[in-house]
Amino acid sequence: MKNTKNHISPPRLAEKLLNWFIKDELAEEVLGDLDEKFYSTLKQHSARKAKRNYWFQVINYMRPFAFKFFKNKNSFNNNAMIKHNFKVSFRQLIKNKGYSFINIFGLAMGIVVAMLIGLWVQDELNYNKYHKNYQQIVQVLRAEDNGEGGISVSNSLTTGMGTLIKESFPDQIESLFMVRSRTQAPVIGNGELKFRQIGVFLQPEGPEALSLEMIYGTTQGLKEKRSILLSESLSAKLFDNENPVGKNVQINSSADLLVGGVYKDLPKNSKFSNATFFSRLSLLLGETPEAFNVWNNYNIDVYIQLANNVDQDHLSALIAEKVKSHYDDWAKESGQTLFLHPMKDWHLRSEWEDGKQVLSSEMKFVRLYGAIGIFVLLLACINFMNLSTARSEKRAKEVGIRKTLGSMRKQLISQFYIESLLYTLAAFLISLLLLKALLPWFNETAGKAIVAPWNIAEFWLFGVAFIIFTALVAGSYPAAYLSSFKPLKALKGGLKFGKSASIPRKVLVVFQFTISIALIIGTITVNNQIQAAKDRPIGYSPKGMITLAPASPNFRNQKELLKKEILNTGMAEAVGFSDYSVTSTFGWNHGFSWEGMDPNYDKSFNTITISNGYADAVDMEFIAGRDFDPNLETDKNAIIINESALKEMNLDNPIGTIVRYNPGWREAKNYTIIGVVKDMIKGSPFQQTDQSVMFLDQEQDYMSYMFIRLNPNVSASQSLPAIEKVYNEILPEAPFDYHFADDDYNRKFEAELRIGSLASFFTLLAILISCLGLFGLSAFVAEQRTKEIGIRKVLGASVINLWKLLSKDFTLLVIISCFVAIPISYNVLQGWLDGYEVKTQLYWWVFAIAGAGAILVTIVTVSFQAIKAAIANPVKSLRSE
Amino acid sequence: MKETRLGDFEETLLLLVGILDKEAYAFKIAEEFESQTNRAVSIGAVHSTLNRLTEKGFLESEMGESTAERGGRRKRIYTITASGQTTLQEARDFKIALWNQFPAFAGSKLNFNV
Numbered sequence: 001m002k003n004t005k006n007h008i009s010p011p012r013l014a015e016k017l018l019n020w021f022i023k024d025e026l027a028e029e030v031l032g033d034l035d036e037k038f039y040s041t042l043k044q045h046s047a048r049k050a051k052r053n054y055w056f057q058v059i060n061y062m063r064p065f066a067f068k069f070f071k072n073k074n075s076f077n078n079n080a081m082i083k084h085n086f087k088v089s090f091r092q093l094i095k096n097k098g099y100s101f102i103n104i105f106g107l108a109m110g111i112v113v114a115m116l117i118g119l120w121v122q123d124e125l126n127y128n129k130y131h132k133n134y135q136q137i138v139q140v141l142r143a144e145d146n147g148e149g150g151i152s153v154s155n156s157l158t159t160g161m162g163t164l165i166k167e168s169f170p171d172q173i174e175s176l177f178m179v180r181s182r183t184q185a186p187v188i189g190n191g192e193l194k195f196r197q198i199g200v201f202l203q204p205e206g207p208e209a210l211s212l213e214m215i216y217g218t219t220q221g222l223k224e225k226r227s228i229l230l231s232e233s234l235s236a237k238l239f240d241n242e243n244p245v246g247k248n249v250q251i252n253s254s255a256d257l258l259v260g261g262v263y264k265d266l267p268k269n270s271k272f273s274n275a276t277f278f279s280r281l282s283l284l285l286g287e288t289p290e291a292f293n294v295w296n297n298y299n300i301d302v303y304i305q306l307a308n309n310v311d312q313d314h315l316s317a318l319i320a321e322k323v324k325s326h327y328d329d330w331a332k333e334s335g336q337t338l339f340l341h342p343m344k345d346w347h348l349r350s351e352w353e354d355g356k357q358v359l360s361s362e363m364k365f366v367r368l369y370g371a372i373g374i375f376v377l378l379l380a381c382i383n384f385m386n387l388s389t390a391r392s393e394k395r396a397k398e399v400g401i402r403k404t405l406g407s408m409r410k411q412l413i414s415q416f417y418i419e420s421l422l423y424t425l426a427a428f429l430i431s432l433l434l435l436k437a438l439l440p441w442f443n444e445t446a447g448k449a450i451v452a453p454w455n456i457a458e459f460w461l462f463g464v465a466f467i468i469f470t471a472l473v474a475g476s477y478p479a480a481y482l483s484s485f486k487p488l489k490a491l492k493g494g495l496k497f498g499k500s501a502s503i504p505r506k507v508l509v510v511f512q513f514t515i516s517i518a519l520i521i522g523t524i525t526v527n528n529q530i531q532a533a534k535d536r537p538i539g540y541s542p543k544g545m546i547t548l549a550p551a552s553p554n555f556r557n558q559k560e561l562l563k564k565e566i567l568n569t570g571m572a573e574a575v576g577f578s579d580y581s582v583t584s585t586f587g588w589n590h591g592f593s594w595e596g597m598d599p600n601y602d603k604s605f606n607t608i609t610i611s612n613g614y615a616d617a618v619d620m621e622f623i624a625g626r627d628f629d630p631n632l633e634t635d636k637n638a639i640i641i642n643e644s645a646l647k648e649m650n651l652d653n654p655i656g657t658i659v660r661y662n663p664g665w666r667e668a669k670n671y672t673i674i675g676v677v678k679d680m681i682k683g684s685p686f687q688q689t690d691q692s693v694m695f696l697d698q699e700q701d702y703m704s705y706m707f708i709r710l711n712p713n714v715s716a717s718q719s720l721p722a723i724e725k726v727y728n729e730i731l732p733e734a735p736f737d738y739h740f741a742d743d744d745y746n747r748k749f750e751a752e753l754r755i756g757s758l759a760s761f762f763t764l765l766a767i768l769i770s771c772l773g774l775f776g777l778s779a780f781v782a783e784q785r786t787k788e789i790g791i792r793k794v795l796g797a798s799v800i801n802l803w804k805l806l807s808k809d810f811t812l813l814v815i816i817s818c819f820v821a822i823p824i825s826y827n828v829l830q831g832w833l834d835g836y837e838v839k840t841q842l843y844w845w846v847f848a849i850a851g852a853g854a855i856l857v858t859i860v861t862v863s864f865q866a867i868k869a870a871i872a873n874p875v876k877s878l879r880s881e
Numbered sequence: 882m883k884e885t886r887l888g889d890f891e892e893t894l895l896l897l898v899g900i901l902d903k904e905a906y907a908f909k910i911a912e913e914f915e916s917q918t919n920r921a922v923s924i925g926a927v928h929s930t931l932n933r934l935t936e937k938g939f940l941e942s943e944m945g946e947s948t949a950e951r952g953g954r955r956k957r958i959y960t961i962t963a964s965g966q967t968t969l970q971e972a973r974d975f976k977i978a979l980w981n982q983f984p985a986f987a988g989s990k991l992n993f994n995v
Binding site: 032 | 906
């Protein structure tokens with residue numbers, strides 16, 4: 001019995017358990033005690049009891065004091081230690097004011113750029129999310145042959161299509177509403193108050209589907225035949241802050257509309273944000289059912305709110321099939337088909353090439369800016385790490401002394417981490433201030449209405465994550481590397497960082513300057529591109545001309561009188577009318593034919609109707625032929641074409657050529673070309689001008705635009721009031737809300753100017769950040785070589801020699817960056833320019849300037865430190881030790 | 882400042898450490914406690930309390946020699962510090978003072994004022 005007992009040992013599993021949880025320093029004594037207990041129990045009791053007791057003892061050791069996972073908080077005074085860490089960090093920060101400033105400020109700038117871009121991207125991605133039925137709303141688009149062998153996609157449909165779709169799919173469609181395609185800007189008035197306002201004309205189901213937030217009235221406010229919903233801001237303009245529901249407003253000084261409600265202004269990132277009111281589509285098209293069953297006039301947009309769980313692709317195919325059976329000949333011939341475009345894609349995925357969806361320019365910018373943001377932030381982070389690392393090498397001695405005094409490695413690590421945390425935190429706080437200061441400016445430049453994200457939890461979460469990440473990465477080198485030093489080596493100063501330590505730093509400098517140089521090249525090219533478009537001949541003279549949009553139904557009857565009276569004041573040189581503004585490319589018709597035309601030719605022409613005097617008012621330049629002559633009755637059958645049209649028609653002798661015009665919606669007629677004018681840039685100045693044909697106004701039913709060329713010898717402050725007086729006498733119901741044509745023209749550059757100014761801003765920051773980093777690094781290098789410089793000086797080196805010595809390395813790095821940056825930016829910019837019809841060249845001097853600029857900035861930055869080190873008294877640097 | 886009041890169990894253990902002298906390690910103390918009080922106690926509970934007493938500064942410890950039945954492992958021998966002794970004495974004096982104020986015992990033959 002005793003023998004067998006000798007071979008019994010404590011239960012293995014229990015021993016393992018104990019070993020797993022117990023503190024290492026306690027393991028020996030505890031295991032010993034438990035063994036003793038076990039064998040003493042075994043002597044008196046059974047093996048089972050002894051084993052059970054062993055388990056009991058092990059489990060009873062599960063106490064906080066014995067767990068290895070519980071730090072022994074009393075082994076040293078932690079609070080004091082952390083306080084000490086902060087104190088030392090703060091003293092370091094104060095001691096090296098220059099470095100700290102460069103470090104913190106550089107990082108803060110990087111963060112603020114990243115934040116601004118992040119907010120911008122967020123805003124872009126959240127387009128139209130304001131509408132509650134965001135997921136269900138789709139627009140019906142059409143694709144068809146564009147007459148040049150390609151497929152074009154457009155938004156305007158016919159009312160017949162809308163009505164048919166609505167009636168055919170009652171189960172899948174929650175609601176469908178049609179909207180007048182072309183932007184309408186009538187004059188809305190309440191008594192004496194009259195304003196020209198952009199508005200949307202739609203069917204009464206629209207406001208509900210778009211989930212307008214009503215302040216007064218309901219979304220059903222358009223049920224009444226002549227009714228209108230006002231935006232909060234328009235309502236405030238017209239009615240102060242009273243409740244206008246039930247009152248009337250006048251549209252274009254003619255019809256009274258009942259105000260059915262007031263809705264909260266739509267946010268700027270909604271498709272309908274331009275609209276200051278919603279009114280009924282039938283005001284434009286008529287109330288009759290026939291008006292909503294037209295099949296040859298593509299003038300409305302169709303929006304559908306789908307029922308839940310409807311398969312979009314399937315419905316898309318069904319709709320296309322259904323509508324196809326109702327097509328007229330033209331639609332059939334062009335291979336027209338319809339498809340659905342969901343609301344979430346409206347803003348960022350809405351460009352097509354040959355019927356296939358391509359990356360929209362908006363999406364490209366989201367990516368481009370996103371990339372710039374990440375790069376700038378990366379630059380700043382790299383700088384931050386670089387400087388922290390460079391500086392920490394100076395602290396090898398400190399580490400040595402701390403270690404000799406008994407510092408544990410863990411303590412050193414936490415010291416370095418706390419330091420980098422403190423810096424990052426300071427940078428983050430500064431960046432918040434910068435964000436607050438810059439946001440209004442940024443909104444204006446970027447054309448956004450972004451609000452500061454102070455109460456968005458994700459923003460703070462992101463911020464905290466960023467701080468921790470940056471602090472960890474920036475602090476990791478000193479924390480991991482410096483803390484591993486043998487104290488003796490570190491103190492003796494035999495510590496060599498060698499070449500390998502400086503290589504990553506060099507790579508980072510090259511990386512930084514590559515980005516900076518690429519951004520410089522990009523910015524110059526964007527500005528070149530804008531300039532290239534600005535330098536194009538406009539074809540007319542926007543300067544000194546004002547435009548008035550149609551505002552009153554009486555205008556038609558009074559326009560000749562108006563023209564006569566305005567000319568009588570002597571304040572205007574010429575007055576003319578046209579059915580479309582000179583800054584728009586509306587009015588397209590096909591059906592032109594002429595002798596010698598390619599029989600397959602079926603391109604549309606931009607067609608406008610102009611009055612006598614229009615040519616003088618806008619100052620068109622005739623290349624051949626003449627303007628319409630009011631005294632020639634035959635000019636009613638004459639046309640003027642532009643240079644692009646001349647090229648399209650391929651005529652050798654255009655004047656006198658007969659052109660047959662058969663638009664389909666009225667009988668065919670023959671016209672004679674009497675004049676050819678230079679192309680007028682009416683659309684985007686970055687696109688080729690369209691082929692266009694001008695007809696003489698025949699007292700048609702059009703509301704028309706008026707163009708007045710002011711007398712150049714009289715100042716505008718004198719001539720405008722005189723013209724206004726005449727205008728108000730003849731048309732008292734219409735506001736004299738003129739635009740200077742050159743303002744309108746310049747607005748066409750807005751998008752590009754926006755890119756230009758944002759790009760300039762980011763570039764400037766990138767350069768600044770890179771320079772700050774370089775400045776800090778060169779200072780560090782100069783300081784490391786103080787002794788060397790001292791000895792060289794003593795041995796007779798001149799200041800120039802020393803300057804060369806110190807600047808050479810960095811200049812070389814920047815030259816390498818040039819060679820990396822130039823091909824990259826060339827490719828990217830070539831791709832960007834390919835999207836434009838009118839484009840600048842990638843001039844060699846752009847690259848030269850960027851490269852030379854970067855090198856110059858580098859030399860200046862580095863020289864500052866180099867010269868400072870070179871002219872220092874060598875005695876000072878050599879004496880110390 | 883660490884709490885320096887003594888609990889009942891702590892006081893007992895402190896005394897046992899004194900009694901066991903050179904043999905005062907966790908297992909022996911637990912054995913002694915069981916045989917003296919007839920109450921079961923786990924070694925872990927004893928160890929934990931010894932640890933606490935050390936933190937309070939009443940005990941000191943160092944590793945002693947090893948024996949065969951411990952699998953050759955060393956034991957941690959505890960000794961009372963001066964402050965431990967003072968605290969023990971104070972605890973005793975305090976209780977006697979209380980006993981002496983209790984009239985039923987104060988006048989009797991029982992005299993704790995040794």
